[in-house]
Amino acid sequence: MTGWIDAHHHLWDLNAVHYPWLMARGVERFFGDPTPIQRDYLLDEFQSEAVPCGVRASVHIQVGAENALDEARWVQSIADANPIWPIAQVVFCDLTTSDLPTQLDNFQTLSSVRGVRQIVGRAPGEDAQTGTNALLDDPGFPRGLREAEKRNLSFDLQLIPELMEKTARVLAQAPDIRIALCHAGSPHDRSPAGLKKWAQNLRALSNLPNVSCKLSGLGMFDHNWTPDSIRPIIEECLEQFGPKKVMFGSNFPVDKLYGSYATLAQAYRDLVPTEAHSAVFSETAARFYDLEVHWE
Structure with a gap:
């Protein structure tokens, strides 16, 4: 029997790790x-x-813990306690920090760690308030990417379409690190014109040989999504990246806000061509995250 790999999900135990954003009551998010x-x-x-x-x-x-190492250690404890469930993790680390080697040393004592995520962009409104996009102007960012690459760590890239061309120029300074584009690049404008612009900007990233793409988080900007509404995004990602550089992710439990796992999985099963299933639902993620799976 073969199985799927969910290449993008979250877990949290609010008694074990503190997540300030998650516990902020009454705060609407993007x-x-x-x-x-x-x-x-x-x-x-x-x-x-x-x-x-x-x-x-x-x-x-x-997923935005107050202490990233606490979160990583907790996830490692989950992996250790569930040896029959193969799980890898991507941790948060500020790649511009002066003690980056020490921080990465600490993370790499944990056997489940495969990569780092430092968000470049979430949504236009929130980004304008937080200044997150400024990471692209920090010369320490490409240096940090190169340090991560030396350690065989990957980088999960979350951003919005407006930042893709600028980001591609930054990534060119670290051409060897494996990049996973989260949430298909967060196409937040789902109008025909918005999707056209997203597809044009996406080329800047899909043209880079070290960038793969996650089909994940598509409900965050389309809470009433249907298979037909996400079809253009899935088809465009498969066309630009090819199935061997595309992987499925649920983004649960965030995307649980918009529907069940069964509904989400069935939509992807129907929309991804059958001949691409083994790559998109298993092989790409296993290869990218060096995840050992032994299907029965």
């Missing part, structure tokens, strides 16, 4: 009202939703 997910979301609940859909392994992505 992806909507987080109230329904302001509670523990543990591996057993994730498995109860994902396993019936064929998922047999996963990649945990950092």
